[in-house]
Amino acid sequence: MKMKELLLFLSCVLCVSADVLHEDISINGCSDSDGEYMYGLDGEEKAYADFNKKEMIYPQPPFMDHGTYPGAYEQAVANLQSCQQNLKIVRVGMKDFPPKHIAPSVMIYTRDEVEFGENNTLICHVTGFYPAPVNVSWTKNEQKVTGSSINTPYPNKDGSFRQTSRLDFTPQLGDIYRCAVEHLSLTEPLTKIYEVEASAHSDPGVGPSVFCGVGLTLGLVGVAAGTFFLVKGNECS
């Protein structure tokens, strides 16, 4: 009986894990002036073509042993050309496209919990827009900052897109960061503000050391008292 139950449970685990599929995706798209060629897996970019640098980019962190796709950049260029050619033909055939613009929604947050003076990354997550792409720019205390990065547009389940821009920063009390998102559907950039507030953690302060000191003292008092009674006890007997 016990064995049967165990088997049942095991087969259940198997059927659950069989449900978990991986989603491999390849995107090939263009506008008159721009294009995208990307491989993704489970919502992450594996590789994309950078048409300015003229090469494939593998955006994984350096500790990862990523695969490469020989010939992929040449394929990307060929696809871009045929995509732009097709675009012209389809545009004439459909007497231009009906305008379909969906505005993005924007979130701003930090990668790690904010500690003053500790390196961190600001993340501006833009999603739900159509068509791709968006432009994202950053300011710090109303001054333009450079050095941010952005990934290629990734499709959502509903056919809209998402993109994420990142900016490395060091939190200092009172600094105000702003990410501004430009999109075809917007007449002016959509902005989100991140303010480094006093609620962030500064260095741990005196709290823990006082706690440690009191704990240590109590421990020593305990040992002293124990020794005292031990000695007393021995004297009596």
Ligand SMILES: *[C@@H]1O[C@H](CO)[C@@H](O)[C@H](O)[C@H]1NC(C)=O
């Ligand atoms: C993004 O910036 C480029 C270059 O400045 C510009 O040509 C393009 O129109 C911008 N795109 C959007 C959606 O605003």
